[in-house]
Amino acid sequence: MATSTLSSSRTAAAQNQRWKRLRKQLPNYLFILPHFFFFSVFLLYPIFRGLQISLYDWKIMLKDQAFIGLANYQALLQDKIFWQTLSNTAYFTALTVVMNVLLALFVATGLKHPFIGSNFLRVLFYAPGILSVSVLGIIGIRVWDTQIGILNYFITTMLGGPRIAWLGNPDMVIPALAVTTVWWTFGFPMLVFIAGMHNIPEPLYEAAKIDGAGPLQTFRHITLPLLMPTMLFVVVTQFIAHMQVFAQPYIITGGGPGNASRSATMYLYETAWKFFRFGYASSISVVLALIMIVVTVILFTLMRRRTEY
Amino acid sequence: MRKFSFGLTLVLVMALLLAACGGGAPAAAPAEGGATDAGAAADVSAPAAEPTPVVNNFGQCSDPLILWHGLTGSDGAVFAELLQQFVDANPDLCLNSEGYPWDIFFQKYPTAVAAGTPPDMVIFHAAEVNQMASEGLMMPMDDIIFNDGTLNKSDFNENLINAITVNGQTMAVPFDNHGWLLWYNTKLMEEAGLDPNVLPKNGAEFIEMAQKLTKDVNGRHPNEEGFDKDNVDVWAIDYTWPRYTIPTTLWQFGGGVVSEDGKTAILDSPESIAAVQFWHDLMYKYYVAPPAIPGKMWAGDLYKNNKLVFMWEGTWTGGFMRDNPDIAAVTKTAYINSLAPDGKQAVKFDSHIMSIPTGVDEDGIAKAKRLMTFLVENGAYWATSGQVPALKSVQALPEVQAIESVATAARQFNEIGRTDLAHKSFIEIQTAWETAVGNALASPTSDVAAALKAGAEQVQAILNRP
Numbered sequence: 001m002a003t004s005t006l007s008s009s010r011t012a013a014a015q016n017q018r019w020k021r022l023r024k025q026l027p028n029y030l031f032i033l034p035h036f037f038f039f040s041v042f043l044l045y046p047i048f049r050g051l052q053i054s055l056y057d058w059k060i061m062l063k064d065q066a067f068i069g070l071a072n073y074q075a076l077l078q079d080k081i082f083w084q085t086l087s088n089t090a091y092f093t094a095l096t097v098v099m100n101v102l103l104a105l106f107v108a109t110g111l112k113h114p115f116i117g118s119n120f121l122r123v124l125f126y127a128p129g130i131l132s133v134s135v136l137g138i139i140g141i142r143v144w145d146t147q148i149g150i151l152n153y154f155i156t157t158m159l160g161g162p163r164i165a166w167l168g169n170p171d172m173v174i175p176a177l178a179v180t181t182v183w184w185t186f187g188f189p190m191l192v193f194i195a196g197m198h199n200i201p202e203p204l205y206e207a208a209k210i211d212g213a214g215p216l217q218t219f220r221h222i223t224l225p226l227l228m229p230t231m232l233f234v235v236v237t238q239f240i241a242h243m244q245v246f247a248q249p250y251i252i253t254g255g256g257p258g259n260a261s262r263s264a265t266m267y268l269y270e271t272a273w274k275f276f277r278f279g280y281a282s283s284i285s286v287v288l289a290l291i292m293i294v295v296t297v298i299l300f301t302l303m304r305r306r307t308e309y
Numbered sequence: 310m311r312k313f314s315f316g317l318t319l320v321l322v323m324a325l326l327l328a329a330c331g332g333g334a335p336a337a338a339p340a341e342g343g344a345t346d347a348g349a350a351a352d353v354s355a356p357a358a359e360p361t362p363v364v365n366n367f368g369q370c371s372d373p374l375i376l377w378h379g380l381t382g383s384d385g386a387v388f389a390e391l392l393q394q395f396v397d398a399n400p401d402l403c404l405n406s407e408g409y410p411w412d413i414f415f416q417k418y419p420t421a422v423a424a425g426t427p428p429d430m431v432i433f434h435a436a437e438v439n440q441m442a443s444e445g446l447m448m449p450m451d452d453i454i455f456n457d458g459t460l461n462k463s464d465f466n467e468n469l470i471n472a473i474t475v476n477g478q479t480m481a482v483p484f485d486n487h488g489w490l491l492w493y494n495t496k497l498m499e500e501a502g503l504d505p506n507v508l509p510k511n512g513a514e515f516i517e518m519a520q521k522l523t524k525d526v527n528g529r530h531p532n533e534e535g536f537d538k539d540n541v542d543v544w545a546i547d548y549t550w551p552r553y554t555i556p557t558t559l560w561q562f563g564g565g566v567v568s569e570d571g572k573t574a575i576l577d578s579p580e581s582i583a584a585v586q587f588w589h590d591l592m593y594k595y596y597v598a599p600p601a602i603p604g605k606m607w608a609g610d611l612y613k614n615n616k617l618v619f620m621w622e623g624t625w626t627g628g629f630m631r632d633n634p635d636i637a638a639v640t641k642t643a644y645i646n647s648l649a650p651d652g653k654q655a656v657k658f659d660s661h662i663m664s665i666p667t668g669v670d671e672d673g674i675a676k677a678k679r680l681m682t683f684l685v686e687n688g689a690y691w692a693t694s695g696q697v698p699a700l701k702s703v704q705a706l707p708e709v710q711a712i713e714s715v716a717t718a719a720r721q722f723n724e725i726g727r728t729d730l731a732h733k734s735f736i737e738i739q740t741a742w743e744t745a746v747g748n749a750l751a752s753p754t755s756d757v758a759a760a761l762k763a764g765a766e767q768v769q770a771i772l773n774r775p
Contacts, residue, residue: 060419061445061667081767147599147606156539163539168602168751257602258748258760273416275737276444 054282072283082284084259085267086291088174092263093242095178100186100238101231107186108193109219122194126187133184137251140180144252167253170260177248177261185241189234196230197223232303236296243292264288365389368396368403374676377418378432380661381408383628384694391690395683402676418666422446427666429673430680432484435472435660436729436739442475443733448665449478454678460685464700469660472728481662482681483699485691488658488726489553489645490718492620492630494612496639497522497543501618508643511652512587519545519597522618531596538596545597546619547608548588548750552739553657554621555746558584560655560727561647566742566768567730574768576742577761585749586757587648593753601750612636621645624718627695642714644721658718658726660699697722734771741767 054072056065076082107125111118128136143150144166155161166176200223208218246265249255255262264284272281363381366373380388385408392404407428409417414433418441421427433441441447455462462470465483473481495505501521509515522545524530525537548554559565564581567574575581591598599605609629611617613636620626630637645656663681665674684691688698692709697719703709704719732738745764749757 059444060423145606146602165600165602165752168600168605170748170751256744256747257751258744260748260751262744270740273412274740275734276419276440277737 050282050285053279054286056279058277058279058282060276060278068279072280073287075280076283076287081259081262081267082264085262085264086288088260088262089243089245089264092174092178092181092245093239095175096181096185096242096245097235097238099178099182100189101234103182104186104189104193104234105227108190108197109223111190112194112197122191125190128184129187131184133247134251136180136184137248140177140248140252143180144176167261168257170257173253173257173261177245177252180252181242181245181248185238189238192230192234193227196227200226228303228305232299235303236299239295239299240292243288363408365392365406365408366404367392367406368400370401370403372672373403373405374430374673374680375428376404376406376430376432376680377414377428378406378408378661379411379414380432381410382625383632384625384696387628387691387694391684391687394687394690395680398683399679402679404680419444419446422666422668425668427668429665429669430663430677431666432661432663435469435481435483435662436731436735438473438480438662438664439475439731440733440735441664442480446667447480448667448669448674449480450482450664451479453665453674454482454681455479459678459682464702466660466699466701466723466726468726468728469658469699472731473660473662475731481664482685484661484663484684485688485696485699486658486660486719486722486726487624487696488718488722489557489621489656490624490626490714490721491643491645492612492622492626492640492714493643494615494618494620494636494639495641497615497618505641509646512648512650515546515646515648516591516595516597519591519619520595523597536596541596541599542616544599544611544617546591546621547611547617548592548598548601549608549621550623551601551743551746553623554588555585555742556657556727556729557621557645557655558588558648560657561649561653562587563649563653565730566738567732567772569730571730571732572772574765574772576745576768577758577765582758582761584648585746585761589750589755589757592750600752601747619646623695624697624714625695627693627712627714630695630714642717644717644725654725655727656721656725657729658722659728661696732772734774737771738768741771 055067055069057068057071058065111122111125131139142148146152146163146165146168149166151166152163156163164172167173204222204226205218208222213221244265245263246269249261249263250266253261255266265288268281268284268288271277271284376392378388389406392406396402396404411433414431415437418427418431418433438447454460460482462479466486469483469486470479473479473483491508493505493508498505501524503518503521509518520530520532522543523541524543526540526542527535527537528542529536531538556566559581562580562584564575564578564584566576566581588598588601592600599611608617608620608622609626612620612622613629613633615636622629630640644654647654663677663684665677669677685699686703688700688703689706689709692698692703692712692715695712695714697715698704698709701723704715704723709719710716729735729739742764745760745767748763749755749760
């Protein structure tokens with residue numbers, strides 16, 4: 001009897017504790033609620049709806065859609081255009097992320113310490129990022145055009161070289177788009193790297209200097225290891241952003257020549273809104289999302305190691 | 310002070326950027342109907358057409374007729390005048406006209422129909438009718454406007470009516486005929502010692518003439534020693550827009566994209582390969598046409614500056630000529646010249662068609678019917694934009710015949726005009742062959758036959774779908 005009373009009083013106490021904790025945490029849930037509502041309506045629901053649509057031969061005006069199981073995914077495996085656009089996107093992303101990280105790191109190292117004009121240069125390098133992608137597209141055409149492009153003007157007029165079909169050559173078109181994108185976007189990682197570098201304790205550099213370490217050794221053994229959390233953030237955000245590349249090829253090359261610069265999201269858009277194959281387009285989006293999730297997890301696994309001194 | 314200098318720096322950089330971006334930035338060339346096409350946008354650059362407001366209201370009333378279309382370029386201005394004339398003649402009606410770029414239009418149109426909130430009337434292209442009708446987005450027009458005798462179907466181009474007839478039902482009303490026309494510079498022909506009244510009749514004659522017309526900045530021709538292909542001053546011809554140029558050439562050579570029965574891809578037939586190879590040779594063997602690469606200059610820019618002799622362009626170029634009277638003064642129009650060995654003539658044409666979306670109520674149908682009838686019957690005014698009126702009886706009117714380009718185009722479309730094959734996956738097929746042709750013409754070393762074979766396989770896969 002005594003045991004039973006003790007047990008029930010313990011249960012009541014635990015319930016009381018839980019209730020107290022819940023009451024204490026309630027404001028947190030209330031703060032989250034508005035965002036969670038819109039997140040659910042405009043993101044969670046579309047994600048699950050997209051997953052569902054990918055299992056149907058979805059016609060926009062049909063009330064009873066035809067369920068086809070995994071047929072869209074099976075077709076996707078054999079779709080040469082999808083694989084080509086995915087390969088284009090991966091190539092573009094790899095080029096852009098690597099160039100962005102290296103350039104941003106290099107420039108951030110130079111701009112870390114204030115000097116006359118350093119603020120001007122920070123703003124200057126960040127400034128292209130405020131342009132809309134439409135403006136970037138027009139600038140891109142102006143720069144790379146074979147006949148009237150600025151680049152070919154310098155090559156032919158000043159250097160006496162041949163006209164180069166930057167956007168017409170399947171081997172050069174993606175690097176050209178990647179360079180254009182790096183010019184546009186590297187300001188943001190540059191600022192993040194500068195902020196990351198400022199978080200590294202100065203005494204470490206002083207100690208290294210006393211120990212006789214040169215600039216390269218300091219960079220390799222202090223800056224780079226302690227910058228890894230920042231690097232992880234930059235690489236992951238850049239990877240996700242550039243895997244979704246759409247407007248640069250859409251505006252500058254239209255995906256050409258042929259399919260040489262067509263990105264996976266361009267193909268996804270065309271499949272849905274030009275060809276009206278919404279089920280197939282949904283399966284493309286699901287596969288793209290899966291690829292991005294897997295690569296992001298791999299990046300986290302490889303780069304999450306923290307260095308501390 | 311630090312904040313001030315930072316702000317000042319920001320303003321300076323902004324000013325530099327704006328200066329760099331301002332002035333002379335190329336816009337996409339006016340595509341058919343004045344709107345720009347997403348796929349073509351990258352291939353061309355031209356001065357922006359006079360902007361037309363996206364949304365125009367005509368007349369005052371509580372329940373306007375809602376019209377969606379893509380006529381946003383220079384012909385959009387003429388279209389707006391026509392709509393004003395309509396409400397002036399029908400004071401009991403008012404209009405809300407919304408113009409969109411075509412890619413935006415085709416996003417809004419199906420979603421609006423699916424949501425049960427369609428506009429009362431839409432205008433797009435005949436080539437896309439089969440696809441839109443197959444998706445259940447359009448109402449058949451026979452019982453609405455043809456069977457009661459309001460409009461006479463036989464007064465329209467027969468090929469066109471066939472193209473917009475799906476499962477025996479006519480799904481739309483043609484507003485105009487538009488398509489490729491030869492615009493040529495008589496001054497440059499005379500300067501090259503050629504008679505502007507004698508045009509080439511086949512591919513061989515064309516190449517001979519083109520080599521005389523094309524010259525580099527040193528005045529040398531492509532068949533002369535020392536010709537500088539990287540610095541060409543005057544080109545004989547330009548590829549312009551594959552969507553019209555390629556079907557036209559394929560048909561001239563006896564090829565095509567899809568067989569007449571719509572079951573077989575023939576993009577890799579010997580005739581089709583010969584047709585595309587001819588363009589490849591014009592670009593990379595004879596150097597009489599600029600290479601067809603993304604971002605290349607729009608033909609109109611070359612033409613306007615006396616750097617292009619033969620311009621294959623749309624009937625809508627009438628507006629461009631009005632805006633450029635100097636070049637218009639030395640321009641004549643003719644049927645598209647044949648590039649085929651035997652001189653076979655063919656030309657692609659299309660039409661802006663008017664239709665009523667699925668789900669429009671009786672009142673909306675009645676209003677749309679009145680507007681459609683007005684627009685068709687007043688095609689002579691629409692001809693001032695350069696487009697050919699849809700009704701043959703209107704084409705024959707003296708005021709239409711007085712516009713040289715329109716009169717020539719009307720004759721051409723009626724005699725040798727062909728429309729794209731109607732298919733429920735038309736846009737996907739079009740994207741597939743355009744990509745294949747883009748690959749075929751991408752460089753001097755590209756393998757035309759292999760590229761077209763890959764394209765044909767893709768088209769066939771689309772045709773094979775249930």
